[in-house]
Amino acid sequence: MRRNERTECGFTLIEIMVVILVLGMLAALVAPNVFRNVGSAKEAAARSQIELLGAALDGYRLDNDMYPATEQGLEALRREPLSEPRPRNWRGPYLRKEVPLDPWNRPYMFRSPGVANPWSYDLLSYGRDGREGGEGEDADITSWQ
Numbered sequence: 001m002r003r004n005e006r007t008e009c010g011f012t013l014i015e016i017m018v019v020i021l022v023l024g025m026l027a028a029l030v031a032p033n034v035f036r037n038v039g040s041a042k043e044a045a046a047r048s049q050i051e052l053l054g055a056a057l058d059g060y061r062l063d064n065d066m067y068p069a070t071e072q073g074l075e076a077l078r079r080e081p082l083s084e085p086r087p088r089n090w091r092g093p094y095l096r097k098e099v100p101l102d103p104w105n106r107p108y109m110f111r112s113p114g115v116a117n118p119w120s121y122d123l124l125s126y127g128r129d130g131r132e133g134g135e136g137e138d139a140d141i142t143s144w145q
Helices: 013-064
Strands: 109-111 122-125
Touching: 013 122
Parallel strands: none
Antiparallel strands: 109 122
16 A cells, blocks of 8 residues: 655646636726726826915915916916016915926916906816816816816
């Protein structure tokens, strides 16, 4: 009664294939839910940044009795503009860090006076596609909606 004293350790090909199949099915179920939320997270981040930039713009207006001109842009929140109209009482910087890009790595669009808000400013991101208009993740994210 002599048995092979060497014991075999490891997994069979069938066991490995079953594990790969189960992992593939889990990935197929979970991945769509994860990637669906990426778009809404970027939209929420853009809305938050627009709110923070709006607060900084309001601080600029309180000190200078006007918003920065379109040509001066959001950079006027970090560095005193040297072009006309010059701020009367610039007490910046109004942002602690550099002006952020939107979550899609493009600059926010700033117009002052605005088209949608002729008495103040328009601040927006064109969304994922980077073009005006759109739906879903491609929709514009604005300061007035």
